[in-house]
Amino acid sequence: MGLFDLFRRLAQEERGEPERPAEKPEDDELEIYSGMRVEVTSLQGQMLFVAKLTSLRGNTAQLNQYSEAELVQEADDAEPVRVCIRGYNDHERKAVYMEGSISPMPQRRWKVEDLVVARIGNDRAFFRLDTNLEATITSFTGLNAGEKPGRLLNISVGGACIASMNQYHEGDKFLLKVQLLEDRELSVMYCQVLRVIDRGEGKFEYGCCFLELSEADQDRITQNIFAAQRQQRNKGR
DSSP states (O other), X not given: OOHHHHHHHHHHHOOSOOOOOOOOOGGGGGTOXXXXXXXXXXXXXXXXXXXXXXXXXXXXXXXXXXXXXXXXXXXXXXXXXXXEEEEEETTTTEEEEEEEEEEEETTTEEEEEEEEEEEEESSOOSOOEEEEEEEEEEESSSTTOEEEEEEEEEEOSSEEEEEESSOOOTTOEEEEEEOSSTTSOOEEEEEEEEXXXXXXXXXXXXXXXXXXXXXXXXXXXXXXXHHHHHHHHHHHO
């Protein structure tokens, strides 16, 4: 099934008109910028692909597709389709929720028109893949210095949720090592704890953001997340 066939089917299943985005504030141009990494989903919330937002001019832009998701780009005369676009402002550390109409272009690129900002929040913008994988947490200071076992509960391009029997605190930094896929190299991310959840009985969960990731690192994490997602779907069939 092609991308636009998928959109049309989802639109038929949708009941009622989608909620209209809020009027765009005058300072929205400060919140979105060329080079921002974004996720594209249907209006119904189905994940489609990850891309870089480029060539931003007013309410138009381009999306350069990153993810390995196999999407069929239909003919040039296909009608634009309305989608949700979620980005993360690295400068302000805020999630930016947008809507726009996309049309296929050559070389895994998409034209965006009628781009508007729906809202801005402090939550993590990127799609999270639920996991339950063994992980290693390496801290270099404090009582928990050294390698400690943990579990990766979910991961996105911007961060992860980790379970551990060891207690860390907001602002703590450590290296997270995890094997997302058996046939790929070990993923190593430098993390900072943003949230601490005490589950009782000496069990803790930590919401973390990734620090100092290069664009190549982000690309690699994105590809691993989508590959792991496909693997999960194949097992569930």
